[in-house]
Amino acid sequence: MSTTLNASTLLAVPLAPLAGALLAGIFGTTLGGKWIGRRLTHTLTILGVLVAFILSAQTLWAVATQGARFNATIYEWMVIGSLKMEVGFLVDGLTAMMMCVVTFVSLMVHIYTIGYMEEDEGYNRFFAYISLFTFSMLMLVMSNNFLQLFFGWEAVGLVSYLLIGFWFNRPTAIFANMKAFLVNRVGDFGFILGIGLVVAYTGSLNYGEVFGKAGEVAKLQFPGTDWLVITVLCICLFIGAMGKSAQFPLHVWLPDSMEGPTPISALIHAATMVTAGIFMVARMSPLFELSDTALSFILVIGAITALFMGFLGIIQNDIKRVVAYSTLSQLGYMTVALGASAYSVAVFHLMTHAFFKALLFLAAGSVIMGCHHNQDIRWMGGLRKYMPITWITSLLGSLALIGTPLFAGFYSKDSIIEAVHFSTLPGAGFAHFAVLAGVFVTAFYSFRMYFLVFHGKERFGQNPDAHHDDGHGHGHDDHHEPHESPWVVTAPLLLLAFPSVVIGFLTIGPMLFGDFFKDAIVVDAARHPAMAELAKIFHGPLQMAAHGLMTLPFWLAVAGVGAAYYMYMVNPALPARIKSAVQPIHTLLENKYYMDWFNENVLARGARGLGIAFWKGGDQAIIDGAMVNGSARFVGWFAGVVRWFQTGYIYHYAFAMLIGVIVLMTYFVSWPMFQPVLKQWLGK
Numbered sequence: 001m002s003t004t005l006n007a008s009t010l011l012a013v014p015l016a017p018l019a020g021a022l023l024a025g026i027f028g029t030t031l032g033g034k035w036i037g038r039r040l041t042h043t044l045t046i047l048g049v050l051v052a053f054i055l056s057a058q059t060l061w062a063v064a065t066q067g068a069r070f071n072a073t074i075y076e077w078m079v080i081g082s083l084k085m086e087v088g089f090l091v092d093g094l095t096a097m098m099m100c101v102v103t104f105v106s107l108m109v110h111i112y113t114i115g116y117m118e119e120d121e122g123y124n125r126f127f128a129y130i131s132l133f134t135f136s137m138l139m140l141v142m143s144n145n146f147l148q149l150f151f152g153w154e155a156v157g158l159v160s161y162l163l164i165g166f167w168f169n170r171p172t173a174i175f176a177n178m179k180a181f182l183v184n185r186v187g188d189f190g191f192i193l194g195i196g197l198v199v200a201y202t203g204s205l206n207y208g209e210v211f212g213k214a215g216e217v218a219k220l221q222f223p224g225t226d227w228l229v230i231t232v233l234c235i236c237l238f239i240g241a242m243g244k245s246a247q248f249p250l251h252v253w254l255p256d257s258m259e260g261p262t263p264i265s266a267l268i269h270a271a272t273m274v275t276a277g278i279f280m281v282a283r284m285s286p287l288f289e290l291s292d293t294a295l296s297f298i299l300v301i302g303a304i305t306a307l308f309m310g311f312l313g314i315i316q317n318d319i320k321r322v323v324a325y326s327t328l329s330q331l332g333y334m335t336v337a338l339g340a341s342a343y344s345v346a347v348f349h350l351m352t353h354a355f356f357k358a359l360l361f362l363a364a365g366s367v368i369m370g371c372h373h374n375q376d377i378r379w380m381g382g383l384r385k386y387m388p389i390t391w392i393t394s395l396l397g398s399l400a401l402i403g404t405p406l407f408a409g410f411y412s413k414d415s416i417i418e419a420v421h422f423s424t425l426p427g428a429g430f431a432h433f434a435v436l437a438g439v440f441v442t443a444f445y446s447f448r449m450y451f452l453v454f455h456g457k458e459r460f461g462q463n464p465d466a467h468h469d470d471g472h473g474h475g476h477d478d479h480h481e482p483h484e485s486p487w488v489v490t491a492p493l494l495l496l497a498f499p500s501v502v503i504g505f506l507t508i509g510p511m512l513f514g515d516f517f518k519d520a521i522v523v524d525a526a527r528h529p530a531m532a533e534l535a536k537i538f539h540g541p542l543q544m545a546a547h548g549l550m551t552l553p554f555w556l557a558v559a560g561v562g563a564a565y566y567m568y569m570v571n572p573a574l575p576a577r578i579k580s581a582v583q584p585i586h587t588l589l590e591n592k593y594y595m596d597w598f599n600e601n602v603l604a605r606g607a608r609g610l611g612i613a614f615w616k617g618g619d620q621a622i623i624d625g626a627m628v629n630g631s632a633r634f635v636g637w638f639a640g641v642v643r644w645f646q647t648g649y650i651y652h653y654a655f656a657m658l659i660g661v662i663v664l665m666t667y668f669v670s671w672p673m674f675q676p677v678l679k680q681w682l683g684k
Contacts (some may be wrong), residue, residue, distance in 0.1 A: 005059060005070040010089050013052045013099060014138040016635060017106070017131045020048030025128030034124075035111065039388070041124040045131040046110045050560040052138065053103035060096040060155050061210060064516065071144055071208065082203055090144030094347060094520035097511075098141040101354045102272050106134040108492035109267040110662045112362050116263055116369065126166060130267060133159040137272050141279060146195045146205045149280070152337075153191065155245065156273045157184050163264040164257045173259040180253035187243015187250050194236030211286040211522075212464040215280050218290040221425055234287055234294035238301075241277025242508055245331050248305045254328055255312075258320040262365030265320060266358040269327060275350045278334045282343040286522040289341065299339025299420075301425040303434035306332025308593070310438050313445035315589050318375050319364045320503070322449045325358055329438060334432050342419035342526030348504075348511050349412035354410055356400035356500035359493060363394040366489050367453060370482040371460055375448055382458035386482040392453050393493040398450050402557045405545040411504035413439070414544070415512060415534060417553055422533040439553045443560025451568045456609045505541045513538055 028034065028041040035043075062068035070091040077085045091099075109130060117123050136159055140152025165177030199205060201220065202213045220229040241247070242471035246254040257269055268274070281288060281298070288294055306329050330353050337346035368375055370387050384391040400409040417439075420432045460482060484490065510516045513535050523533045538544065546553050567574050579586050591597065 002087060002526045005062060005068050005073065005091055007070070007074060007089070009055055010059070010070060010091060010142070011074060013055045013103075014135050014142065016048040016051040016055075017045075017138070020045035021128050021131035021135060024124055024131065028124030028128065038123050041127050042110070042114050045127040046107070049103060049107045049110050049134055050130055052134065053100070053107050056096070056099035056103045057608075059091060060100050063091065063093055063096040064510070068660045069519070070495050073144075077147075083199065083205065085147050085205065086145055087148055088144040088206075089142045090522040091142065092281060092540070093497040093516040093518070094279075095141055095563060097347070097351060097516075099138065099352055102134065102137050102141065103498075104132065105272060105354055105358045106137075106267060108358065108362070108496055109263045112266075112273075112365070112489055112492040113261075113263045114370060115486045116365055117223060117261060119259075123165060126163075126261065129159055129163050129166070130264065133163070133264075133268065133273070137276070140276055144207055146198060146207075146210075150192065150195060153240070153276065153280075154188065156268075156276060157181070157188070157244070160184075160257070160264075160268050160273055163268060164260040165637075166260050166264070170259065171263070172256075176253075176256040176259040180257050183250055183253040184243045186238050187221065190236045190238075191240025194233055194238075194240065197229065197233040201233070203639065207283070208227065214286050214290060222389060228291065230287065231291040232295045234284070235297060237287075238277075238281060238294065238298055238658060239285060241281055241335075242301065243277075243278075245274050245277030245335065246328055247277070247301050247331065247335055248308065249595060251305060251309060251328055252592070252599060255321055255324045255482075258318070262320065262361060265324070266361035269324065269406060272354070274327065274331060275334070275354065278331070278338065278346055278350050281335075281338045282347050285341075285343045289337075289522055289524045289528065292527070295339050296426045297339075298335055299423070299425055302332045302335025302339055303427070303431035304332070304338075305329070306336060306438045307434040307441070310441035312589055312592060314441065316445075316450070317378050319367060319377050319380075319449065319453065320361070322377070322445060323357070323360050323364055326360070326442065329547075330357065330401075333413060333435060333438070336414045336420055336435055338531045339425065339431065340416075340419045340423040340428065341523050342416065342530045342534070343523065344512050344517045344531065345412065345415045345419050345534075347417060347517070347521075348508065349409075349545075351507075352400070352408035352412045352504050353512075355496055355503060356407075357395045359393060359397040359496040359500050360401065361497065362489070362493055363390050364484040366390040366493065367394075367462075369485050369489065372482075374460065376553065377452040379459050379667045380453045381460065382454070382455045383460075383482055384454040387454075387484045389484060389490045389493060393497045394450060395489075397500055398446045401446050402560065402589075403439060403553060404557070405548040405554065406501075406505060406539060408500050408502070408504035410548060411508045411541065411544065414548055414551070415508070418534055418537070419530040422530040436553065436556065439556040440560040443557040446560045448568055449565040451564060454573075456569055505545075508541050508544070509538075594595050 023036070023044050024041045025031065027036045027039075059068075067090075070089055073084075073086045073088040075087040077087065079085070089095075110127070113126065113130065117126055120126065133156060136152050136155035138152075140149060140156060143152060161177045161181045163177075165173050167173045195205075198210055201217045202210045202258050204210055204213070214230070218228065218230045221227070222229050222232045222543070227234075239250075243250045254269055254274065258265055288298075309325055309328035309332060313322050313329065316322045316325060328629070330349070330607045334346045334349050334353070337343070337349065366387065367383065370383065370390065371380060374380070396407075400407040401491060403410045403413040417432070417435050419437055420428055423431070512531075523531055567578075588594070
């Protein structure tokens with residue numbers, strides 16, 4: 001039985017997508033003269049991701065069945081004193097699971113893109129980007145040190161910027177990708193401060209060495225404060241996660257990122273990039289377990305995101321934005337689990353969510369294609385008979401999302417709710433209320449979208465925006481009947497629907513209560529008993545599903561579905577009456593709690609005002625005015641004075657010499673005479 005994985009095989013996992021990205025990005029675009037066409041471009045990139053997925057699946061099998069592990073340096077970049085900067089891999093249960101999720105979802109998105117981007121001029125460029133993203137994400141999850149983690153972290157942010165602004169001729173897309181980039185820079189500043197503190201107090205970038213010294217660091221106090229170093233360090237690292245995983249208040253970039261093509265919404269903003277922060281905190285569990293303050297902070301931030309971002313999903317009419325706010329809410333659930341020290345539950349929900357949320361995003365894209373690029377759910381309806389595969393897969397994804405017993409989302413969401421219930425940290429009460437209320441909200445907005453899109457009257461011929469060009473070559477033409485998408489779109493839907501239903505049932509035992517994460521995640525059960533309490537009440541996935549039918553979360557979900565059905569199928573006039581009755585609340589939600597307004601009018605304008613003050617006061621007045629131009633003016637003035645003495649006439653110089661001699665003689669003769677008098681006067 002082998003217990004060590006092969007380094008060359010692991011190296012091939014990220015390099016295969018990178019090779020596809022380079023071939024497509026160089027030889028498939030104008031950069032390399034477009035030597036290869038569309039067919040060869042998507043073949044090469046899909047082949048690269050397929051190789052990565054097969055090798056990842058083999059790695060997961062070896063890790064799960066043979067206990068295989070790998071933790072070694074692949075390449076040593078540089079050594080500065082005792083600090084080593086390396087490229088290395090750490091493969092355990094957590095990494096192997098993430099590798100499979102990333103590569104499988106990426107493979108589905110690559111196949112789906114063939115159909116969705118068929119008419120787009122940037123076809124080859126898009127495939128290069130998504131393969132490059134896959135490489136970046138794999139380097140992030142496979143790293144065994146903070147340097148490589150930060151490289152992958154920034155690389156996925158860069159490729160996300162390129163993908164969100166893929167349609168760069170649209171002002172909204174350019175605004176969205178710049179917004180995502182800037183907001184993530186805020187989070188990344190905290191992240192790099194956290195890494196700096198790790199290096200400063202441990203002298204290492206390697207995970208194993210850092211975790212080995214965590215106990216010593218936990219006893220140190222941060223200079224000049226009453227805070228512990230470990231608390232400051234963990235909060236800084238989590239601020240990085242807040243940006244990447246879109247937690248309040250750094251969540252504002254994710255809904256606007258829907259300006260990019262739908263495949264990247266599924267790949268980046270549902271299944272992989274936004275979960276990087278969740279993965280990072282879980283990987284850093286040996287550090288976070290030492291700071292209850294940091295965990296409470298995480299718990300409260302996650303609860304706010306889970307509940308209040310869900311409210312925003314209720315009023316959205318763009319099909320992709322409904323799913324986007326659902327993603328924000330579910331990321332909040334994962335963060336709450338992290339705060340409750342239920343790291344394995346957070347990662348478990350990360351995995352189940354990756355499948356059903358990627359399914360919902362791709363199904364939304366299929367609907368958009370079938371409705372001739374209309375995205376407004378108010379002008380859909382009755383699509384069930386026109387798009388049967390998209391309909392049934394959307395239904396399965398929605399049932400998983402709201403936590404229907406036996407579906408994947410049920411096992412992970414219910415585990416989060418129970419874990420928070422058992423948490424003893426400050427803020428756990430509010431978090432428990434938030435995740436419970438979020439169940440009703442999630443069910444309501446999910447089935448509001450489902451009913452408006454697939455049931456009821458057919459409204460796609462009434463769209464007032466019909467024939468309106470959307471800015472990237474797709475005109476809305478709603479006089480044609482909707483149609484089912486081609487097989488390259490529907491096949492990924494079916495392949496994602498299967499794990500959306502069964503993956504939770506099959507994996508909850510080993511992932512939460514087995515030893516799958518035994519050496520990847522550390523929990524202090526005495527201080528944080530949530531997982532230990534969950535283990536006591538777990539008696540198998542079937543019993544959990546049967547018990548789930550009698551719990552409050554299930555009936556809250558049923559109430560949410562029932563409310564959506566009544567309001568949008570039975571009594572469609574009711575939502576308008578409710579809206580008029582609570583107009584101030586609707587306005588607040590419509591303006592997204594005025595977070596964008598605050599960012600643009602307070603933070604951005606304040607920063608611009610400060611910049612202008614520094615520019616005019618510091619740059620222009622002090623640097624240019626006083627130091628640069630002022631010194632030039634002084635030299636000019638001094639030169640003008642000196643010119644009076646440099647006339648070129650000998651008699652002027654002789655006169656000056658004579659005056660000088662007289663002054664010197666007067667000084668040497670008169671000074672001894674006046675010195676006693678001066679001393680006497682000063683003494684008095």
